[in-house]
Structures are given as C-alpha cells and as structure tokens.
Amino acid sequence: MASNPPVVVTGASGLIAKYTIAEFLRRGFAVRGTVRSMEKAEAVRRAVAKLGCDAGKVSFVVADLGRDDGWKEAVAGSEIVVHTASPFPVSQPDDPEEVIAPARDGTLRVLRAATAGAVARVVLTSSTVAIFYPSGVPKGHIYSEDDVTDETRRDLTPYIRSKTIAERAAWDFTESTPGAPQLAVINPSFVQGPALDGDLSTSHELYRIMARGTYPAVPKISFPVADVRDVAAAHVEAALRPQAAGNRYLIGEGQMSLYALGQIVVRELPDLRAKVPKFELPDFAVRAMALFDKKMLTILPELGERKDYTNVRAKKDLGLEPRSADEAATAATRSLRELRLI
Template sequence: MPSDPQVVITGASGLIAKNTIAEFLRRGHTVRGTLRSLQKADDVRRAVSRLGADPESLSFIVADLTSDDGWDEAVAGAGVVVHSASPFPITQPDDPEDVIAPARDGTLRVLRAATKAAVARVVLTSSTVAIFYPSGRPIGHVYSEEDFTDETRPDLTPYFKSKTIAEKTAWDFIESTPGAPELVAINPSFVQGPAVDADLSTSHELYRIMAKGTYPAAPSISFPVTDVRDVAAAHVEAAFQPGIVGNRYLVGEGMLSLYELGQIMARELPDLSSKVPKFELPDFAVRAMAVFDRKLRTVLPELGEKKAYSNAKVKAELGLSLRGADEAVTAAVRSLRDLRLI
C-alpha cells in the first residue's frame, strides 16, 4: 500500500459515499468518485463541504454498474477502492434481476478493474441484510459476521437478495482470481444520521412518507440502527488497518421499531405528531396490504422476529465507538427539518 494512496469511491452521490468521501478528505487523502453522470458532481462537492471537508482534492469520472465502460480509467492508479454503489429501491421491482443484476455484475466489474490495476485493497459496502437471513437458525440466535443470508429463501425481497449475492460474488472472486486485491466488507444496518442535501437515501425517504401521514399504523418490525458517520469511519478504518483482510464488519448500535422511529420524529418535531403511526399493525394485516402496496413488501422478511446481534467485532478490530440508535434517528429527523424537506 502506498503511503498516500489514491482512493476511489464508487457511487459517489449516495449518502454513505458522501460521508465516506468527506472522511477520507478530512484525513488528507485524494479521492476520485464515480458517477453515472457528471451532472451530480457539483452536488457532491457541496455536500462534502457541508460535512467539513475541502473538495479541492476530489475529482469525478463517469462509470456505471451496468456497463464495462469507464471502470479501468476509474480505478487506474488507485491504492484503495471503496465499492459503495448499489441500487436500493424503496419500491421492490416486479423483476428481481432489475436490482440483482447491477449489484452483482457491477461488483464484478469493479473487482476485475481493480485486479487489472493492481489495487491493493477493496472495501465493499455490503449490508446486514446479507447477514440476518440465513436458513435454519434457532429462535434467539445472536447474529454476527459468521452468518450469511440464504439468498434462495423465497420470502426475501430482491434488494435483500441483491446485497447477499453481490457480497458472495465478491468473496468468490477474491478466492478464485490470482492477483486479486485484498477484500474487507462493511455491513451496515439501517442507516440513519444526518442527511446532507435533498438527494435523500431510501432510509431518509421513510420520514418524508411518515410526515405525509401516509401510514396511520406501522408494521410490527424492528431494525438494528447505525449512524452514517460511523459507517463512513468504518470504511476508512477498513481501508488501511493491517491484519483485517478477509473480514466482514457488522455496524449497528441498538434496535428501533418503525413505530418508535415515528415517535422520535413526533418528539423532535411536534407539529408532525398527528402524522406519525399511532399503533402497530398485526402481521397478517401487513401481508394482506403488501399485495397492493409495493413499499410494504420491503419489510415482509422482518415480520415476526426481533433479531439479536453482536457488534463486538467492529468495536474491537476497527476501534470504533458507535453512536446510539436514538442519537442517529434524532440527527436524521432534525437534518430533514433543517433542509426543509419535512
């Protein structure tokens, strides 16, 4: 690894990517971001500035997960590649391949280009959805990086499958390809923390839906929560720390239900208290409603189970002290009000 390596971050307009870019820049690194179109370049620069980083050392190049074009140029000269680009639809598509194909094939394109360019290390932005849905785990099982989702389960959404298949594809590639880069995976849970602009993540878009009073009741589901600032720090630590190659890191702190998310929003923004969900729906009602409401299909795998998990590995090996779930959600809600989006 060069002493001051060029860092490449794919999908530079995403929430995690913007925060990760800012974290690298604050630590003095030069960053190249990939975008599907350079039309978003100035928006990313402004976001990075809001995050307290100087965009002077940030450049961009066009590369799309669905095309081979541009990837060799994108990673040329890089010591580290952070592959964060991946589709995350709030409404699940009719054809699962609409989400799975770009996630899987895009990961392969990045890894092939990184191998050709002799990149030292790739940090993959995966997800806890690639951990929390194996088959055959007993009730009360404590999930950790040792678990891997079974993507053949029929109850999983296309997005859950896409993240799992993309990560497994990455590990298979590294194992089978001579000269492949080192690989570390970061598996964030439900990403909260402050939004930086109006180009909202799917996680933040949830509050805009709540603020409209769209759902007077919430499905009875809970998520492990993480703050995007901690996710960004995890990526930077994973890029350079020795002795962690070949590892996955579950990033999450605490657990909140959809109903509790709404209650935090009502607490922080009392004018919206009449809009948030007032009670939790029984599971059978959610399943029935999901036949007609595609957004609800995303939460179906969560029904009927509150998952226990361990974040000991990310704290011990990456040295992170994670923000709590309430702090992360509070920051998200307040940022959306500051941006006048709710």
C-alpha cells in the same frame, strides 16, 4: 499524506459515499469518485464542503455499474477502492434481476478493474441483510459476521437477495482470482444519521413518508440501526487497517421499531404529531396490504423477527464506538427539518 494516491469511492453521490469521501479527506487523502453522470459531481462537492472538507481534493470519473466504460480510468493509480454503489429500491421490482444483476455484475466489474489496475484493497459496502437471513438458525440466535443469508429462501425480497449474491460473488472472485485485491466488507444495518441534501437515501425517505401522514399505522417490526457517520468511519478503517483484510463487519448499535422512529419525530418536531403513525398494525394486516402496496413487500421478512446481534468485531478491529440508535434517528430528523424536507 499529500503524496498518497487517490482513494476511489464508487457511487459518490450516495449518502454513505459522501460521508466516506469526507472521512478520507480528513485523513489527508485525495478522492476520486465515480458518478453515472457528471451532473452529480457538484452536489457531491457541496456535501463534502458542508462536512467541513476541501471539495477541491475530490475528482470525478463517469462510470456505470452496467458498462465497462470508465472503470479502468477510475481505478488507475489507486491502491484503495471503496465500492459503495448498489441499487436500493423503495418498491420491489416484479423481476428480481432488475436489482440482482446490477448489484452482482457491477461488483464484479469493479473487482475486475481493480485487479487489472493492481489495487491493493477493495472495501465493499454490503448490508446486514446479507447476514440476518440464514436458514435453520435457532430462536434467540445472536447474529454475527459468521452468519450468511441463504439467498435461496423463497421469502426474501429481491433487494435482500441482491446484497447477499453480490457479496458472495465478491468473496468468490477474490479467493479464486490471481492478483485480486484484498477484500474487506462492511455490513451496515438500517442507516440513519444526518442527511446532507435533498438527494435522500431510501432510509431517509421513510421520514418524509411519515411526515406526509401517508400511513396512520406501521408494521410491528424492529431493526438494528447504524449512524451514517459510523458507517463511513468503518469504511475508512477497513481500508487502512491491516487486520481488516479478509473480514466482514456488522455495523449497528441497538434496535429501533418503526413506531419508535415516529415517536422520535414527534419528540423533535411536535408540529408533525398528527401526521406520524398512531399505532402498530397486526402482522396479518401487513401481509394483506402487501398484496396492493409493493412498498410493504420490503418489510415482510421482518414480521415476527427480532435481530439480536453482536458488533464486537467492528469495535475490536476497527476501533468503532458507535452512536446509539436514538442519536442516529434524532440526527436524521433534525437534519431533514433543517433542510426543510419535513
């Protein structure tokens, strides 16, 4: 496969991107990653090497979602672009456009460059939040890729709206633009699995918050979980399998509550027993706390919700055999201790 043109992975310094880069390297592809600053490149190389891959087969181009500079060079000569870059704030901003604009405009910027560069396929990293919040679904609804979040709902956070709007913009662009690349979309749920270095994803930061004893109690919410290793495999399969074109894929396996996540930390790291949350908060208390703690705003739409879903399409089309939620959370906990971060 040495003659294959390089695969482009945007936002190369992100957790999903690092694993995706490694997965492509294992398949014999060279990879060209985009970074906002070349200072990020060495950390990506170290992470890829840690995963047992040849970091010498990764090159880098500086390109920012907020500017046109660099994107033509980034996609030149490539047939596959995997667009993972997107903002994921720990706290929700006062102005939703701070998150929505870069997600939407950055996605369109990448798609325009890919179209001009005659790229054959783009794989977009979206999220299950672009699936799980439609309007008018009945109680007990089983969510699937056929569901689309209603971004006009007033109870949604800027992050949820940003992922939904960016994905919708991508589908609209590829359906209406002559010569646009094929599009496949990956919709991961709450991403867990092993951390690679100290540049943690927002989901992994949750463990550090627990380990510091910041919150003696947690909201009573559950969420689907995806292991980052499965998410990376899904991106690669969606890039390479013909049947993936024009489809979106919900990636997740099982459910996990925040309290159960803390109990996994206790099971794996008993020395943190005194730090992790001891009980679950009633919903009214969480809503009151959100008036003063912006981090709480992110989880308000989850209160009283359970997202039952099917991942049959990803298993069938992409050949995935996803890891369990417990395995993903356990791997995350162990990796953070090995990195001496908790």
